[in-house]
Amino acid sequence: MTEVGIPTEERIRRALDHLRNDTTDEYEHLTWFEPNEFVDPAVAKLERDRVFGRVPTIVAHGSEIPKPGDFFTLQMPRNNVIVVRQRDGSVKTLVNQCRHRGAMVEKEEKGRCRLFSCPYHRWSYDTDGTLRTITRDNTFGDADRDNRNLVQLPTEERHGFIWVVDDADASIDVADWLGPEMDAILASHDLGSKVTTRVNVFEEPVNWKLMQDAFLDGYHIQYAHPNTAAKHIHTNVMAFEDFGHHCRFMNLRKTIDRWIEEDPGDRDLVEHTTETHFLGPNSTLLRQPDHYQLLTFRPHPTDPQQSRMEIRLICPTVEDSGLTEERYNRLWDKNVEILIAVLHNEDFPILRDSQRAMASANAGNMVLGRNEVANQVFRREVQKLVGQD
Ligand code: FES
Ligand SMILES: [Fe+2]
Secondary structure, three states: OOOOOOOHHHHHHHHHHHHHHOOOOOOOOOEEEOOHHHHOHHHHHHHHHHHHOOOOEEEEEHHHOOOOOEEEEEEOOOOEEEEEEOOOOOEEEEEOOOOOOOOOOOOOOEEEOOEEEOOOOOOEEEOOOOEEEOOOHHHHOOOOHHHOOOOEEOEEEEOOEEEEOOOOOOOOOHHHHHHHHHHHHHHHHOHHHOEEEEEEEEEEOOOHHHHHHHOOOOOOHHHHOOOOHHHOEOOOOOEEEEOOOOEEEEEEEHHHOHHHHOOOOOOOOHHHEEEEEEEOOOEEEEEOOOOEEEEEEEEOOOOOOOEEEEEEEEEOOHHHHOOOHHHHHHHHHHHHHHHHHHHHHHHHHHHHHHHHHHOOOOOOOEEEOOOOHHHHHHHHHHHHHHHOO
């Protein structure tokens, strides 16, 4: 397989050199920033409109709605939506609002249906959003039916994921947004052949960028996770690649330590690494030895101090894994359990408190270091989008 960007083993050796020298890849400068980025409703509105209303973000893996009529509902930053598999296999995203007098047509979080039927006066819509029936049509009058379909948002399935731009007037081109490098990297992981085995959702009183930042940060491991993650992963050592809207970095596991002194030659060292992809603007995709974790962060539709985090385990199918169903389930349950314990006990308390701290009337400005290179890219890209009219 031809590799995209710098070959894996070369990146591992660069990270290993950093480990030997107590260095890491660095951004070109420090960046000072203000607490209002995390508390100001005007900033949050610009982010919803100019980030989520403009670029594709992942809402799920396609395996979560495999059959026609399978749907889930979701609060996006700008729209409450239904994401639904069509009879032709494509996916549509519909604004979850009846075009009669605005009731929410679908209340369930997830399900399979043949049509969406409004609870208020029972108008119904096809799963592609087309208005099907106006109840007591003979007395209603001419409602201009063709303009009473559910509103659609631009949606595309690519690399196994469902992507949505949260604005009905926008267009979508996921490959263009990913750019040639990240598009090829995602293709190389063959994520479309895998399935979501676990989804966990957290609504936290924390700005979405504070949340996202914690999962691009290789600097906090030893300090915030001394007895968990830091036992396995080295702190403040990464081999980094910048792809513009996106980036990728490799962290070293402690199992690599024998190769600090000894020369590994051309030995394959990939098992001693984790690789993180930042899929701008709001997801982190981690490659683990036997699966992927996708972490997604979405702002609350009105409150800058709240967000929603979704964790997905993207795994080989039971058949591809070669495991019995029972062992397969046990494996992923265990995986999620460990991950969630670290988040709950270690990351979230710090993040909730930093949100409160930043809301202080006299909260001072802050600074991102050169070593916090993925966080620098994340902030740079959000700022770029927000700054564009
Ligand atoms: S609001 Fe939906 S049928 Fe009246
Ligand atoms: Fe953490």
